[in-house]
Amino acid sequence: MDPLLLSRVQFAANISFHILFPAITISLGWVLLYFKLRYNRTNDHAWMQAYFTWVKVFALSFALGVVSGVTMSFQFGTNWPGYMETVGNIAGPLLAYEVLTAFFLEAVFLGIMLFGFRRVSNRVHTLATALVATGTTFSAFWILALNSWMQTPAGFEMRDGVAHALDWWAVIFNPSFPYRLVHMLLASGLTAAFLIAGLSALRYLLGDRSESMWKTLRTGVALGAILIPIQIFVGDQHGLNTLEHQPAKIAAMEANWETGPNRPLVLFAWPDEAARENRFEIAIPDLASLILRHSAAGVVPGLNQFEGEHPPVAPVFFAFRIMVGIGVLMLVVSWTAAWYLFRRNRLPRPVAYALVPMAVSGWVAVLAGWYTTEIGRQPWLVHGVLKTEQAVGPVTGGQVAFTLAGYLALYAVLLIVYIGVLIYLAVKAAREGERQPDPVVQDRALDQPMRAGE
Amino acid sequence: MNIDWPTLVPLIFAGLMGLSILLYVILDGFDLGIGILFVAAEKEEKDVMIAAIGPFWDANETWLVLAVGLLLVAFPIAHGTILTALYIPVFLLLFGLILRGVAFDFRAKVPAYRKRRWDCIFFAGSALAALAQGYMLGIYVLGLEQGLSAILFALLVAVCLAAAYAAMGAAWLIYKTEDDLQKKAVRWLRRALVFTACGMAAVSAATPLTSPRIFEKWFSLPEIVWLAPLPIISAGLFLWLWRMSYRLPAPDDAHSLKPFVALAFVFALGFAGLAYSFYPYVVPDRITIWQAAAASESLGFILVGTVIVLPIILGYTIYAYRVFGGKATHLSYD
Numbered sequence: 001m002d003p004l005l006l007s008r009v010q011f012a013a014n015i016s017f018h019i020l021f022p023a024i025t026i027s028l029g030w031v032l033l034y035f036k037l038r039y040n041r042t043n044d045h046a047w048m049q050a051y052f053t054w055v056k057v058f059a060l061s062f063a064l065g066v067v068s069g070v071t072m073s074f075q076f077g078t079n080w081p082g083y084m085e086t087v088g089n090i091a092g093p094l095l096a097y098e099v100l101t102a103f104f105l106e107a108v109f110l111g112i113m114l115f116g117f118r119r120v121s122n123r124v125h126t127l128a129t130a131l132v133a134t135g136t137t138f139s140a141f142w143i144l145a146l147n148s149w150m151q152t153p154a155g156f157e158m159r160d161g162v163a164h165a166l167d168w169w170a171v172i173f174n175p176s177f178p179y180r181l182v183h184m185l186l187a188s189g190l191t192a193a194f195l196i197a198g199l200s201a202l203r204y205l206l207g208d209r210s211e212s213m214w215k216t217l218r219t220g221v222a223l224g225a226i227l228i229p230i231q232i233f234v235g236d237q238h239g240l241n242t243l244e245h246q247p248a249k250i251a252a253m254e255a256n257w258e259t260g261p262n263r264p265l266v267l268f269a270w271p272d273e274a275a276r277e278n279r280f281e282i283a284i285p286d287l288a289s290l291i292l293r294h295s296a297a298g299v300v301p302g303l304n305q306f307e308g309e310h311p312p313v314a315p316v317f318f319a320f321r322i323m324v325g326i327g328v329l330m331l332v333v334s335w336t337a338a339w340y341l342f343r344r345n346r347l348p349r350p351v352a353y354a355l356v357p358m359a360v361s362g363w364v365a366v367l368a369g370w371y372t373t374e375i376g377r378q379p380w381l382v383h384g385v386l387k388t389e390q391a392v393g394p395v396t397g398g399q400v401a402f403t404l405a406g407y408l409a410l411y412a413v414l415l416i417v418y419i420g421v422l423i424y425l426a427v428k429a430a431r432e433g434e435r436q437p438d439p440v441v442q443d444r445a446l447d448q449p450m451r452a453g454e
Numbered sequence: 455m456n457i458d459w460p461t462l463v464p465l466i467f468a469g470l471m472g473l474s475i476l477l478y479v480i481l482d483g484f485d486l487g488i489g490i491l492f493v494a495a496e497k498e499e500k501d502v503m504i505a506a507i508g509p510f511w512d513a514n515e516t517w518l519v520l521a522v523g524l525l526l527v528a529f530p531i532a533h534g535t536i537l538t539a540l541y542i543p544v545f546l547l548l549f550g551l552i553l554r555g556v557a558f559d560f561r562a563k564v565p566a567y568r569k570r571r572w573d574c575i576f577f578a579g580s581a582l583a584a585l586a587q588g589y590m591l592g593i594y595v596l597g598l599e600q601g602l603s604a605i606l607f608a609l610l611v612a613v614c615l616a617a618a619y620a621a622m623g624a625a626w627l628i629y630k631t632e633d634d635l636q637k638k639a640v641r642w643l644r645r646a647l648v649f650t651a652c653g654m655a656a657v658s659a660a661t662p663l664t665s666p667r668i669f670e671k672w673f674s675l676p677e678i679v680w681l682a683p684l685p686i687i688s689a690g691l692f693l694w695l696w697r698m699s700y701r702l703p704a705p706d707d708a709h710s711l712k713p714f715v716a717l718a719f720v721f722a723l724g725f726a727g728l729a730y731s732f733y734p735y736v737v738p739d740r741i742t743i744w745q746a747a748a749a750s751e752s753l754g755f756i757l758v759g760t761v762i763v764l765p766i767i768l769g770y771t772i773y774a775y776r777v778f779g780g781k782a783t784h785l786s787y788d
Binding site (some may be wrong): 009038056059060062063064067068069070071073074076077078082084085088090092095096099100101103104105107108111112114115116119120153160164165168217220246248324335349391394395399402403406410421424 | 508509510512513515516518519520522524525526527528532533534535536537538541542544545546549551552553555556558559560563564565572596736746749753755759763765767770771774778779783788
């Protein structure tokens with residue numbers, strides 16, 4: 001068994017599992033802060049109920065993100081020691097700053113955010129929520145700085161085969177970083193938005209007509225409807241940036257085999273890497289040149305320029321199309337739902353039914369986008385600096401196969417349980433929403449957050 | 455030794471890494487220990503035990519991320535060597551930590567009839583993580599040798615470290631609980647102490663016996679004179695704890711934090727002994743901290759942030775412990 005291939009599959013499995021949870025928590029933290037601030041301003045307990053429902057989802061997602069993230073940090077050493085040995089001088093500080101500025105902040109204030117509502121003042125509880133949200137965002141900042149550096153390395157020089165930083169500003173704010181960061185933050189916003197909208201729609205379908213259900217539903221739908229056009233624009237800009245710095249990736253995304261002007265946009269095809277051509281191609285003439293170069297005569301790089309040095313075409317091509325397809329679906333569903341909710345003040349059942357499965361649309365899009373960019377970086381681990389095959393460690397294929405099987409089984413079970421619990425929480429919230437607890441009792445409890453010992 | 459910047463920085467980072475490992479062992483030690491003690495607890499007691507660690511465990515585990523992060527960052531070459539040699543135990547550690555971390559959250563959110571299942575998983579994950587850490591320590595102490603005798607020794611250390619964590623967990627429960635559970639915790643502490651003492655003795659004996667270099671460092675004059683307090687104070691603390699365990703719980707809940715503090719001291723002393731033994735190596739007898747160190751300009755860049763941020767982290771960590779101070783009460787999201 002090939003340890004390189006198995007290690008790659010294992011890393012892909014770990015990072016795919018891990019990214020699902022930060023994709024939710026990075027922006028759900030801010031949504032919770034929004035709920036809390038609305039409550040502080042209006043004193044409307046429906047906002048606080050929304051907070052308490054979604055803070056559970058946050059806690060669960062956060063826990064899964066933490067435990068799978070710890071796995072990631074060990075993976076560098078167990079499977080890819082060549083990575084840190086070559087670029088450790090760059091990657092190390094970025095990872096260290098993530099731990100120092102983000103991990104502790106989120107982990108410590110999470111306790112107060114989850115369980116401290118009656119132990120600290122309302123103001124401190126709001127502050128704790130804000131700090132947790134800040135922490136998750138800082139975390140995204142550092143990880144994407146590192147990931148972008150691996151895509152478009154800058155600000156360093158190689159000495160005896162080891163990367164040394166020359167300019168930290170250039171390392172962190174490398175050419176693709178701003179695009180990637182904004183794209184990922186928006187992706188997280190969309191993931192949380194559709195999760196909130198989807199589970200709220202589920203509650204609606206179960207008969208829940210409580211204020212907190214309407215508030216979360218409106219928040220989710222509005223957030224999705226606002227972010228998706230911005231995301232489409234940012235995604236396009238990100239693509240142009242990739243064209244400039246990683247043309248081989250763009251060529252694979254487009255399954256464009258020949259460099260030249262007047263290149264068509266391939267809508268569907270079956271890329272055949274052996275024959276170096278597309279089968280069953282459906283394409284719109286000149287459109288790729290128009291999109292990428294804003295002129296039909298614009299020269300678009302093709303895979304023939306990078307023979308032997310370009311990523312596998314089919315997975316990048318399909319992953320990219322899935323991501324874009326989900327984006328279009330998000331636009332249609334969220335705008336339709338927003339129109340009914342905010343113009344007609346109601347939610348037709350077909351729209352609610354459409355929103356429920358869209359709860360996981362963010363996940364699918366994030367994974368597809370992640371595969372596009374990460375597989376698109378191959379055969380490089382650090383573009384132009386370190387090949388993936390050079391970083392793999394001396395462990396045997398058998399060992400990797402054993403741990404890979406363990407991780408896959410564990411992840412499969414956890415994913416099923418996680419989704420099961422989300423649905424269970426939504427059903428439970430729907431039941432409680434119907435019951436409409438006595439508001440007077442609720443008022444007293446919520447208005448008197450106590451300090452410890454008082 | 456010439457004290458210049460490239461010499462000093464790896465030393466500082468070795469110190470920081472040591473500090474975060476020690477903090478991890480003490481802090482996550484007690485919550486892993488409570489997970490291990492789950493096996494001996496009644497149904498209602500489990501909720502109190504969880505409440506005693508609920509707000510803290512995540513922050514405690516972050517010290518492990520920092521420790522591994524610093525190994526990764528400051529000593530990239532050692533990182534690869536150590537973690538590839540410990541490939542399977544690292545996997546078991548992670549497997550255990552994942553199970554434990556999610557069980558924590560799932561047990562509070564699943565329907566009541568499924569809770570027991572997650573309690574079992576919480577115990578299994580905590581025990582597996584503790585055993586894996588002990589096993590890794592055992593193999594590391596013997597210089598990453600993986601012969602049969604090394605494995606047997608590592609298994610012994612694994613059991614003893616799990617017991618030491620259980621002792622920490624019991625000591626934390628003595629501090630955080632009252633009545634019957636507190637009395638039970640005292641009994642748990644007494645039993646776990648025996649194994650903890652055996653484990654420390656075993657590691658202390660094995661380390662110098664397997665490495666002539668370390669033997670030399672401990673058993674020559676004048677070193678032996680000023681090192682003697684380490685084992686003597688440790689033994690004294692064990693005896694004191696043993697006697698204390700017959701007087702707890704005391705009226706008015708006096709001394710309830712003392713066993714925990716004493717155990718933390720024992721851990722610190724044991725850790726100091728190990729650090730002294732292995733210095734200046736990061737991979738025992740093979741790679742020194744200077745050979746493994748990353749470029750000093752990179753380390754300098756981290757050091758700036760560390761000096762600013764670490765006191766802030768310690769500050770808000772202490773604040774969080776104070777917010778949730780006192781006896782553990784029922785945890786709820788609202």
